Amino acid sequence: MTVTELPACPEAVGPPLPAARGSISAHMLDLICGRATGNRHAGAVGDADPFGDDLQLALYMAYELHYRGFAGVDDDREWDADVLALRTALERRFAGALREQISPSADVDAAIADLLAVDGEGGVSDFLARNGTRAQVREMLVHRSMYHLKEADPQAFVLPRLSGATKAGVAAVEFDEYGGGRAARMHAELFASLMRAFDLDARYGVYIDVVPGPMLAVVNFMSLCGLHRARRGALLGQLAAVEITSPPGSMRMVAAIRRAGGCEIAEEFYAEHVVADSVHEQVMRADVIGTLLEHEPHLAEDVVFGICAAGYLDTRLDEHLLSSWTAGRSSLLGPI
Numbered sequence: 542m543t544v545t546e547l548p549a550c551p552e553a554v555g556p557p558l559p560a561a562r563g564s565i566s567a568h569m570l571d572l573i574c575g576r577a578t579g580n581r582h583a584g585a586v587g588d589a590d591p592f593g594d595d596l597q598l599a600l601y602m603a604y605e606l607h608y609r610g611f612a613g614v615d616d617d618r619e620w621d622a623d624v625l626a627l628r629t630a631l632e633r634r635f636a637g638a639l640r641e642q643i644s645p646s647a648d649v650d651a652a653i654a655d656l657l658a659v660d661g662e663g664g665v666s667d668f669l670a671r672n673g674t675r676a677q678v679r680e681m682l683v684h685r686s687m688y689h690l691k692e693a694d695p696q697a698f699v700l701p702r703l704s705g706a707t708k709a710g711v712a713a714v715e716f717d718e719y720g721g722g723r724a725a726r727m728h729a730e731l732f733a734s735l736m737r738a739f740d741l742d743a744r745y746g747v748y749i750d751v752v753p754g755p756m757l758a759v760v761n762f763m764s765l766c767g768l769h770r771a772r773r774g775a776l777l778g779q780l781a782a783v784e785i786t787s788p789p790g791s792m793r794m795v796a797a798i799r800r801a802g803g804c805e806i807a808e809e810f811y812a813e814h815v816v817a818d819s820v821h822e823q824v825m826r827a828d829v830i831g832t833l834l835e836h837e838p839h840l841a842e843d844v845v846f847g848i849c850a851a852g853y854l855d856t857r858l859d860e861h862l863l864s865s866w867t868a869g870r871s872s873l874l875g876p877i
Contacts, residue, residue: 555605555612555614556612557612560750563595563598565586565596565599566595566596566599566602569598572624573602573614579623587634591634594754594757596631597754598757600631603625606619607768609691609745640846646842647842649834653781653830656786656852665681665858665862669797669801673801679741680873682741685732686736687746687748687752688759690733690745690746693718695760695763696714696776702773707777709828710825711829713824714784728814731809731813732810734809735807735809738803751876755860756858758854758857758858759855762851775844777829778845778846778848778850779850781826781848788815798811830844
């Protein structure tokens with residue numbers, strides 16, 4: 542088969558653009574589509590809820606231009622000066638708000654010890670494993686699809702910003718996330734299979750209009766850190782937090798999927814994380830964080846910030862999900 546005969550990628554065209562959720566996301570849509578120039582709403586960013594739907598959706602759209610873009614949007618919009626200017630204002634508001642919530646020290650060992658002590662009891666995975674309904678598991682999968690259908694992509698941006706053993710360690714973790722070179726074993730593909738097993742649409746980004754700000758903020762923080770060299774320490778802190786805390790939560794999600802009537806194929810995504818992330822924990826602690834701080838000790842506080850910010854945003858998401866479910870309402874913005 543020649544190169545010209547290769548079949549087209551089924552997701553070569555990006556997802557549709559979402560509907561705006563306020564003046565800031567509406568202006569970002571106009572900029573992305575080339576219907577407007579300038580940043581007349583930049584001043585409003587300073588008064589916006591940094592974790593709210595309007596700001597987080599606007600930031601998410603700007604970041605998506607660096608991933609798969611949107612259907613009907615020119616790929617060159619990725620580097621449009623007005624889009625980047627508004628994105629910068631949104632980033633400053635978001636990162637500044639996180640700094641107000643978190644006062645990180647430079648004690649990386651203590652931060653990692655805190656991660657190791659996290660058992661997840663009382664969190665979403667614990668709730669789903671004990672009491673979750675099939676409908677609630679489906680909602681959880683819709684939320685997490687905003688990241689897991691592009692799993693490891695935000696962290697891949699950091700690789701050119703690293704060197705030596707730190708780069709090699711992250712590359713080893715990423716290689717596993719991408720299925721060890723086997724497309725069918727990529728974690729994004731395993732998650733897509735899980736979604737289909739629960740009668741969900743597994744197309745990339747298809748649920749953006751129903752996913753609220755708390756989940757978008759979790760993904761946006763990864764993109765914020767991955768796309769800025771100055772935030773490489775925070776990105777590695779975020780990645781360490783995920784890899785170290787993942788195994789127990791993944792075990793509970795296996796139980797939740799069984800409780801909700803999922804088949805063996807449905808369990809595979811989380812079962813894979815129980816094994817893989819147990820190994821990744823050791824790699825992240827010694828080969829990645831350890832060697833990074835040997836050569837760049839000034840990044841210690843950034844690493845701790847990444848760990849703490851990731852935990853803070855995950856907690857906000859858990860609180861949103863659990864408060865919605867205990868009140869008997871959906872955690873999404875609309876039906877799926």
